[in-house]
Amino acid sequence: MQYSEKVMDHFMNPRNVGTIENPDGYGKVGSPSCGDVMEIFLKIENDIITDVKFRTFGCASAIATSSISTEMILNKNVSEALQLTNKAVAEALDGLPPAKMHCSVLAEEGIKAAIEDYMGKK
Amino acid sequence: MRVYLDNNATTKMDKEALEAMLPYFSEIYGNASSMHSFGNESKKAMVEARKTIAEIFGIETDELIFTGSGSESDNLAIRGVAKAYKKRGNHIITSSVEHPAVRNTCRELEKEGYEVTYISVDENGVINLDELKKAIKKETILITVMHGNNEVGSIQPVEEIGKLAKENRIVFHVDAVQTVGKLNIKPKEMGIDLLTFSGHKFYGPKGIGGLFIKSGTRLGKVLTGGGQEKKLRPGTSDVPGMVGMATALEVAYRNIDEEFKREEELRNYFERELLNKVPEIQINAKGAKRLPGTSSITFKYLEGESILLSLNYKGIAVSSGSACSSDDLQASHVLLAMGIPVEIAHGTIRFSFGKYNTKEEVDYVIQELPPIIEKLRMISPLWNEFKAGK
Amino acid sequence: MRVYLDNNATTKMDKEALEAMLPYFSEIYGNASSMHSFGNESKKAMVEARKTIAEIFGIETDELIFTGSGSESDNLAIRGVAKAYKKRGNHIITSSVEHPAVRNTCRELEKEGYEVTYISVDENGVINLDELKKAIKKETILITVMHGNNEVGSIQPVEEIGKLAKENRIVFHVDAVQTVGKLNIKPKEMGIDLLTFSGHKFYGPKGIGGLFIKSGTRLGKVLTGGGQEKKLRPGTSDVPGMVGMATALEVAYRNIDEEFKREEELRNYFERELLNKVPEIQINAKGAKRLPGTSSITFKYLEGESILLSLNYKGIAVSSGSACSSDDLQASHVLLAMGIPVEIAHGTIRFSFGKYNTKEEVDYVIQELPPIIEKLRMISPLWNEFKAGK
Ligand SMILES: Cc1ncc(COP(=O)(O)O)c(C=O)c1O
Ligand SMILES: Cc1ncc(COP(=O)(O)O)c(C=O)c1O
Ligand code: FES
Ligand code: FES
Numbered sequence: 001m002q003y004s005e006k007v008m009d010h011f012m013n014p015r016n017v018g019t020i021e022n023p024d025g026y027g028k029v030g031s032p033s034c035g036d037v038m039e040i041f042l043k044i045e046n047d048i049i050t051d052v053k054f055r056t057f058g059c060a061s062a063i064a065t066s067s068i069s070t071e072m073i074l075n076k077n078v079s080e081a082l083q084l085t086n087k088a089v090a091e092a093l094d095g096l097p098p099a100k101m102h103c104s105v106l107a108e109e110g111i112k113a114a115i116e117d118y119m120g121k122k
Numbered sequence: 123m124r125v126y127l128d129n130n131a132t133t134k135m136d137k138e139a140l141e142a143m144l145p146y147f148s149e150i151y152g153n154a155s156s157m158h159s160f161g162n163e164s165k166k167a168m169v170e171a172r173k174t175i176a177e178i179f180g181i182e183t184d185e186l187i188f189t190g191s192g193s194e195s196d197n198l199a200i201r202g203v204a205k206a207y208k209k210r211g212n213h214i215i216t217s218s219v220e221h222p223a224v225r226n227t228c229r230e231l232e233k234e235g236y237e238v239t240y241i242s243v244d245e246n247g248v249i250n251l252d253e254l255k256k257a258i259k260k261e262t263i264l265i266t267v268m269h270g271n272n273e274v275g276s277i278q279p280v281e282e283i284g285k286l287a288k289e290n291r292i293v294f295h296v297d298a299v300q301t302v303g304k305l306n307i308k309p310k311e312m313g314i315d316l317l318t319f320s321g322h323k324f325y326g327p328k329g330i331g332g333l334f335i336k337s338g339t340r341l342g343k344v345l346t347g348g349g350q351e352k353k354l355r356p357g358t359s360d361v362p363g364m365v366g367m368a369t370a371l372e373v374a375y376r377n378i379d380e381e382f383k384r385e386e387e388l389r390n391y392f393e394r395e396l397l398n399k400v401p402e403i404q405i406n407a408k409g410a411k412r413l414p415g416t417s418s419i420t421f422k423y424l425e426g427e428s429i430l431l432s433l434n435y436k437g438i439a440v441s442s443g444s445a446c447s448s449d450d451l452q453a454s455h456v457l458l459a460m461g462i463p464v465e466i467a468h469g470t471i472r473f474s475f476g477k478y479n480t481k482e483e484v485d486y487v488i489q490e491l492p493p494i495i496e497k498l499r500m501i502s503p504l505w506n507e508f509k510a511g512k
Numbered sequence: 513m514r515v516y517l518d519n520n521a522t523t524k525m526d527k528e529a530l531e532a533m534l535p536y537f538s539e540i541y542g543n544a545s546s547m548h549s550f551g552n553e554s555k556k557a558m559v560e561a562r563k564t565i566a567e568i569f570g571i572e573t574d575e576l577i578f579t580g581s582g583s584e585s586d587n588l589a590i591r592g593v594a595k596a597y598k599k600r601g602n603h604i605i606t607s608s609v610e611h612p613a614v615r616n617t618c619r620e621l622e623k624e625g626y627e628v629t630y631i632s633v634d635e636n637g638v639i640n641l642d643e644l645k646k647a648i649k650k651e652t653i654l655i656t657v658m659h660g661n662n663e664v665g666s667i668q669p670v671e672e673i674g675k676l677a678k679e680n681r682i683v684f685h686v687d688a689v690q691t692v693g694k695l696n697i698k699p700k701e702m703g704i705d706l707l708t709f710s711g712h713k714f715y716g717p718k719g720i721g722g723l724f725i726k727s728g729t730r731l732g733k734v735l736t737g738g739g740q741e742k743k744l745r746p747g748t749s750d751v752p753g754m755v756g757m758a759t760a761l762e763v764a765y766r767n768i769d770e771e772f773k774r775e776e777e778l779r780n781y782f783e784r785e786l787l788n789k790v791p792e793i794q795i796n797a798k799g800a801k802r803l804p805g806t807s808s809i810t811f812k813y814l815e816g817e818s819i820l821l822s823l824n825y826k827g828i829a830v831s832s833g834s835a836c837s838s839d840d841l842q843a844s845h846v847l848l849a850m851g852i853p854v855e856i857a858h859g860t861i862r863f864s865f866g867k868y869n870t871k872e873e874v875d876y877v878i879q880e881l882p883p884i885i886e887k888l889r890m891i892s893p894l895w896n897e898f899k900a901g902k
Contacts, residue, residue, distance in 0.1 A: 002552065003431075011428070012435060017501045032465035032504060035446050039503040059427040059446035095246055099451060111143075122391040126550055132748055140537050145716065147530050157820055160516055176891055190580025190719060191747030193737040219732035223737030223746055230736045296726040322748055327537065329580060329719045329750030344734065347583040347613030350582045357581030358522055358712055360719030430547055439548035449739050506850040 007063045010064035014063035018053040027113025039108040047078045061100040065089050069107035078115050125439040125483040129476030130272050136325035136370050143366035154359040164361045171368035180308045187351040191298040192320030195222035195333040198228045198344050199295040199316040200364040203264045205342025211261030215236045216460040217249045245459045247276035247409035264293050270300035274407035275416025284313020303374035315339045326370030330363030386414035395488045415475035423467040423505035432494040443470035514827040515873040519866030520662050522891035524650030527716035532739045533756035544749040554751045561758035570698045577741040582689040582710030583613035585723040588734050589615045589685040589706040593654045597733025608641045608849040637666035637850045654683050660690035663846040664797035665806025674703020676881045694766035716760030720753030776804035785878045801825050805865035813895035814859040822884040833860040
C-alpha cells in the first residue's frame with residue numbers, strides 16, 4: 001500500500017484536530033469494529049462554516065481524508081459543503097489506494113451528519 | 123536511525139551465508155543433474171547442503187527435500203498427504219491460528235471434499251489439546267499445526283501433539299517456519315512426520331525452502347516434471363539457494379541458545395519499558411512460551427496502520443495485525459481466535475527482533491513510540507471517550 | 513581447457529545481472545509486502561523488474577507473475593487452465609516432444625480424468641499442424657506446445673497454432689523456456705495466452721521463473737497461501753531473483769539479433785567441421801528452424817554416455833539423450849518421436865552453445881572429439897559389424 005505525499009502530509013500533520021464547545025453541528029460516523037470512527041464539529045454562522053474540528057480513529061487514509069475535507073469545507077456555505085464527494089476528497093489528496101477508497105466515504109458521511117444535525121436544530 | 127523490527131516477515135541475509143552462495147551463480151553454475159564435471163561440482167554442493175541441514179535436524183539426507191518457499195512446503199505437505207492417504211480418510215485437523223499457507227490450503231481442500239477441524243486456542247494463542255484429542259476420529263489422516271506463531275509468537279506443544287498423532291497413526295505436519303533457526307528442533311524426537319522451513323526467515327536467501335519427510339511418509343505430487351527432489355519438486359536445482367540456506371542454518375545453530383536468550387532479554391526489556399511509559403496497552407500471548415524476539419502489542423483505542431506509518435516516519439519498521447493494512451481489510455484471524463475483540467485487535471503492532479537488533483535500537487524505539495501513541499490518541503474519539511470515563 | 517557446451521541445461525550467470533541482484537540480499541532486504549520503508553524499497557525493485565520484463569514482451573505489468581521455476585510455471589499454466597475451464601471441457605492438446613514439466617503434468621491430468629492428445633512431429637521435430645487441427649474438438653480447453661525444443665532445438669510454429677487456438681477459442685500455453693532471451697517474443701502478437709520462462713536459461717539466477725497470463729485468461733490455483741502474485745503464487749517475494757532475472761533478460765535483449773547470428777554461425781561451423789571429420793553421424797532437426805546454439809548429433813553405433821564421459825575427461829561439458837545417463841534408462845522421447853530408431857537414439861549428444869562460447873573453444877572440441885569417437889567405435893561391435901559391411 002503506497003500513499004501519496006499529500007496523504008502522508010495530512011496524516012502526519014492533520015489540520016483542524018480537536019473539538020468545538022457547543023458546536024452548531026455535530027456528527028459521528030463509523031464504528032470501532034469496522035476500524036474507523038470520525039467525529040466532526042462545526043461552527044456555522046449564516047449558513048457559512050466558520051470553524052471546523054475533527055477527531056478520527058482509523059488508518060492513515062481515514063485521518064488524512066478527515067483532515068483535508070475539513071479544509072475543503074471551511075468558509076463554505078453548508079449547501080456547498082454538502083456537495084463534497086469522497087471522490088473529490090480523494091482527488092485532493094492526489095489519490096488513494098483502491099482498497100482505501102472507502103475510508104474517504106467516512107469524511108463525506110461525517111460532514112453530512114454534522115450538517116444534518118445543524119439543519120435539524122435550525 | 124533506521125531500526126528493522128520486522129524479522130518475522132523476513133531477515134537481512136547473513137554475510138557468511140551470502141558469501142558461501144556467491145560462487146554458485148557464475149563460477150560453479152552447472153546443472154546439478156548433469157553428468158559432466160560442471161554438473162558434478164554443483165551436485166556436490168547440493169549434497170553437502172542437504173547433509174548440513176540433515177545433521178542439524180538429526181535426520182537422514184534422503185528425508186529432506188528442497189522447495190521454492192515455506193508456502194510451497196506447506197502446500198506439498200498438506201496436499202500431498204491429502205492425496206496419498208485419501209483412501210484411508212478425508213479428515214484433517216489444524217489450528218485456528220495457522221499461517222495463510224496452511225489455512226488457505228486447508229480451506230481449499232474443504233472445497234475438494236475434505237473435512238477440516240480448526241482447533242481453538244486460548245487467550246495466549248496456544249492450542250487447546252483436549253479439543254484436539256477429541257477431534258481425532260478414524261477418518262483423520264493429517265494433523266497440521268504450526269510450531270511458532272508468526273503474529274504473536276506463541277509456541278505450540280508439538281511434542282504432545284506428536285504423541286497423539288503417533289498413538290492414532292495420523293501423519294503430523296509442523297509448519298516450523300518461525301522456529302527453525304531459533305529453537306532446537308529434532309523432528310524425529312518430537313514425533314513429527316513432515317516439517318516445513320523457509321530460508322529467508324533465518325538470515326538465508328529468499329526463494330528457497332525445505333521439507334523434512336520422515337521416511338515411510340507417503341506424499342502425492344503437487345507439481346510434476348523432472349525427477350529432482352525425489353520427484354516431489356521438479357525444476358533445475360537452485361544450488362546457490364540451497365548453499366545459502368544451509369550455511370545460514372549452520373550459522374544460526376552455532377550459538378542458538380545464547381542468541382535465544384539475548385533476543386528474549388531484549389524483547390522483555392522493550393516490553394517492560396513500554397508498559398512503564400504507555401498506558402492502556404496489552405501484550406499478547408504473554409502467558410505462553412513465546413518466540414524470543416516476537417512482541418505483539420495492542421494499543422487500545424488506536425488503529426494499527428497509523429502507528430505503523432508513524433513509526434516508519436521515524437525509521438522504525440514494524441508490522442501490524444490491523445485490518446486496515448491487510449489487503450482484504452479483515453482483522454487478523456490469529457488475534458480474533460485468541461478472543462481479542464475486533465475493536466482492539468485493530469490497534470495491534472508486531473515488533474519482531476532479530477539477531478542484528480541492539481539495545482541501543484530498542485532504546486530509540488522506546489523514546490520515539492510514546493509520543494506517537496499520545497499524538498494519535500489525541501485525535502482518536504475512542505481514546506477521548508475513554509478518558510472522559512464513558 | 514574447460515568448455516561448457518550445456519547451455520540448454522543451465523547457464524553461467526551474467527555479471528551485470530548478478531551485480532544488479534546483489535544488494536537485495538543484505539542491503540535492501542525488506543519483505544515486498546510490508547508497509548514500511550524497508551518493504552517499499554523491495555517492492556519498488558519488484559515493480560521495476562516486472563516492468564522491465566513486461567516491456568520486453570510487450571505486455572502489461574499485471575499480465576506477468578513470478579514463480580519459482582519454469583517447471584512451476586508450466587504446472588500452473590496447465591493445471592490452472594484444466595481446473596478453471598473444467599466445465600467447458602476436459603480435452604488438452606500437446607506435442608509429443610514436450611519437456612517433462614509439461615509432459616508429465618499432462619500425464620498426471622490424464623489420471624485425473626482429462627483426455628490428452630499428443631500430436632506427432634516430423635523427422636525434424638516439428639509438430640504436425642494438420643494433425644493438430646484435426647485433434648481440436650469442442651471439449652478442447654487447452655493447447656500447450658513448446659516454443660524451442662530443449663533437446664534438438666526445433667522451433668515450433670507457435671504463431672500458426674496461436675491462430676488455430678484463437679479461431680477455436682482455446683487457451684494457448686507456450687513453454688518458451690528455451691527461446692526467451694534468444695528469440696524476439698511478443699506473446700500477444702503471436703496469439704499466446706500463457707507463456708512460461710525460466711531465469712537460469714538466459715544467464716539469470718536459478719530458482720526463479722515467470723508466467724505471462726493474458727488478461728482475461730482464468731487460472732485455477734495450484735498453490736495456496738498469501739496474496740502474492742495475484743494470489744496465484746504464495747510465498748515471500750524473491751526480490752533478488754526477480755531483479756536478477758529481469759536484468760538478465762534486459763541484457764539478453766540488448767543485442768539479441770547479433771547474438772543469435774553469432775551463436776548460429778558458431779554452431780554451423782561446428783557442425784560443418786564435424787561432418788568433415790567424423791563419418792556416420794547425423795544432425796538432428798537440421799531441416800527445422802532451430803535454436804541458434806543447439807546441435808543434436810547422433811553418433812551411429814555408439815552409446816551417448818560413453819561419449820559424454822570421454823568429452824568430460826577433456827573438460828568438455830555436453831549432455832546426452834541417452835537412456836543410459838537418464839534415471840529411468842529410457843531413450844529420449846523426443847528423439848523417438850522424431851522417428852529416430854532406439855538403437856541410434858542412444859548415440860545422441862546435445863551440444864548447446866551459449867553467449868560465452870568462442871570459436872577457439874569450438875576448435876578445441878573439433879580437435880578432441882574425432883579421436884574419442886574413433887576410439888569408442890573401435891571397441892563397438894556394432895561399428896565393427898558396420899565396417900565389415902553387414
Ligand atoms: C523446454 C523446457 N521447459 C521447462 C523447463 C523447466 O525449467 P526449470 O528447470 O527452470 O524448472 C526446461 C529446462 O529444464 C526446458 O528446457
Ligand atoms: C508460520 C509461517 N508459515 C509459512 C510462511 C511462508 O513462508 P514463505 O513466505 O517463505 O513462503 C511464513 C512466512 O511468511 C510463516 O511465518
Ligand atoms: S480505516 Fe480501515 S482501511 Fe481506512
Ligand atoms: S549400457 Fe549400461 S545403462 Fe545402458
